[in-house]
Amino acid sequence: MSASLFESKDLSHSLWKKVLDRAVSIKNETYSAPQNLSKFKVGLLFFEPSSRTRWSFEKACLDLSIPSMVSVVDGSTSKSKGETAADTLDLYLELGFDLIVVRSGQDSETLKRLQETNVPFINAGFGGDYHPTQALLDYFTWTNEVERNVSKILIMGDVAHSRVAKSHMRFAKIMGYQVGLLPADGLDLTQEEREDLKPEITFSDRKQAIEWAEVVMSLRTQKERHPEGASFKPFKALSADELNSDHIVMHPGPFMRGEDLEENLVKDPRSLIFKQKRNGVYCRAALISCLLEENQKEKKGSL
């Protein structure tokens, strides 16, 4: 089986450690990518819109000198002629890439193809459930940008549709941090998700939740994933006067000023939002290079 990342538990703790250590070396400019990395080819297949994730994967490939091809599935592709996402993915899997990065909507056929393929891949966001590289870069950010140990992460807002929140609950079990939830009205996990993801603590009192937290992460309300006709009470934007001087503010992006967090928090000294964007490049470069290496070892082993 090839080494791929669909959800956090697909990689061992030791491989995650290696990825995180390598991301530190890339950040500190002490990592030199082996020359043979440039013999690999990476394809970036995006069925859903993206700025941060797509561009950071693209930049990571540039930094590693790995040739890459970006493919956005839109009206210019055979989607417009009725080709399904799963069939488009099938086509992509045949193009001969050494690794593909895929962002997809919730689609059981696409998921099935990913589960069956031998082409190594990285999940760059799947429906409302999985976004493991966001959890990676967030963890990297509070671990490397703050000069103290941080372990209590509060995630607030549209938890129901947040693949970031769900990915953190999975990654937390591997890396050993605590995730607290403050769901917006009507936008909590389902009972089934609760049993699966086992959130550490869920708050109904906002003040108590923020007092508990070291990192406060607000989320975008994902209206595009809401059931048609549904309307939810707007969530109160996170504001500076709710926080103490030690709080750390994060947001996976894209952030809505005045809806998810107040305008003045975006560049507040407590905000790591811009560090998250930059660290996304280091983490994704580290992950791509580690997975290519793992798969190379695997191939040699099977000769």
Ligand code: CP
């Ligand atoms: N955080 C995140 O996934 O952002 P994009 O949708 O812009 O990639």
